Amino acid sequence: MRVKPQTRAVEDYTKTIYTIAERGDVPTTNAIAGELDVRPASVTGMLRKLAALQLIRYEPYRPVELTEAGRRIALEVIRHHRLIETFLAQALGMPWDQVHEEAEILEHAISERLEDRIAEALGHPEFDPHGDPIPRRDGTIARRELRPLPAFSSGEAVRIARIRRQDAEALRYLGSLGLTPGTTVMIHDKAPLDGPLTLELRDLGTSIVLAHHMAQTVMAEHGDAS
Amino acid sequence: MRVKPQTRAVEDYTKTIYTIAERGDVPTTNAIAGELDVRPASVTGMLRKLAALQLIRYEPYRPVELTEAGRRIALEVIRHHRLIETFLAQALGMPWDQVHEEAEILEHAISERLEDRIAEALGHPEFDPHGDPIPRRDGTIARRELRPLPAFSSGEAVRIARIRRQDAEALRYLGSLGLTPGTTVMIHDKAPLDGPLTLELRDLGTSIVLAHHMAQTVMAEHGDAS
DNA sequence: ATTAGAAATTAGCTATGGCTAACTTACAAT
């Protein structure tokens, strides 16, 4: 999975293109600029460079696409990121709403040697504290059939598996409700017209109400499988 | 001890100036260039910038001197570096000859928040795996009266406290002989004219021979004190 | 006092990756 020395910008752009595509959006100049918090003009410049490096396929005015080489770099950076998040949470007890920000920087600073050691120490985890899959060294990724909470029906018991958010505030909120990966909840009620969901925490027996747009970011699977 | 956002170059230069002065050398343009592996012309440029930032006092053609602000930055970076080394060795079992290289990069990537957590997890250590003192958050440093091995006399029992080297090869060599901080050795013999030292490892009872120039980098204190 | 040689500086260049302002292109609505 090793490629060759890359600048931080190259790592950030390939990673961003990958994650935009992975969540089903289109990796346009504007989308990338928004994600990286730079101006679109700067993105155009970098896209030309990435294309020259054969990391993306790029036609002006068209969305970009990672090449196989680009994908490998993206996955490597994401692996770094998610392993670091997992390590910070498990080894140092850092709260799950803080680990993303730290990993955002450390992902560029960690060596393969150290990465291996961390993966080893953690027992080669497949998922990070948010339930995001950690790409394996060979570039493969664990696949799961997850759906957002509102896609389940009232009465169903589901196991929360992944939170598709990384902003600290939302994570703190969800954490305070007990909605973390691994938790099993019962869909008690779904208010119509994209209204809030009422959930029952299986373990505590308590009931909570969650806005539809928040529930959309909570991915789950049936029952308390695996 | 917090100051303000600094570039990596600023951190590297202030740290380098500090360590050159700390080991008793004179922080000249050439010395800094050698340490950082850049050309002297580049150093001159950076020195002008550091002076503008009030981090050093600088007169052309003269050695530089850190200001109080510069010293604070240097100590902060060194604290990062040595805490990371200690963490990598203790928490991840990384060998002491590898931790320097990793820390060299991570020292610029770690947040104060994470640093605090690491210090906490380690129980606020005062020394890193090489015996180098870890500056405290308030900028103070543990002081010890150490002397290089050849400064002791035959027959003396000394406790190794610090290795003034960071290259992996020398560290691996010393480690293979058992000469690590905390070990107590007996100076068995000193060959004249800067000849090799014969040492006896107290615990194992084995005898080893060490070149004078290597022994110079091994700092120790009397007996097995503290 | 002069001068050779080492040390340091200056001048001018490079690459990276941002930015703004001005423009071009694509496309949807008429």
Added chain:
DNA sequence: ATTGTAAGTTAGCCATAGCTAATTTCTAAT
């Protein structure tokens, strides 16, 4: 077919921090 608007690109700029080559300064030896 035309045109307005949003999206994207180009041109030209900036800062950072490196480099080489040429020059200057310092210092120690004569």
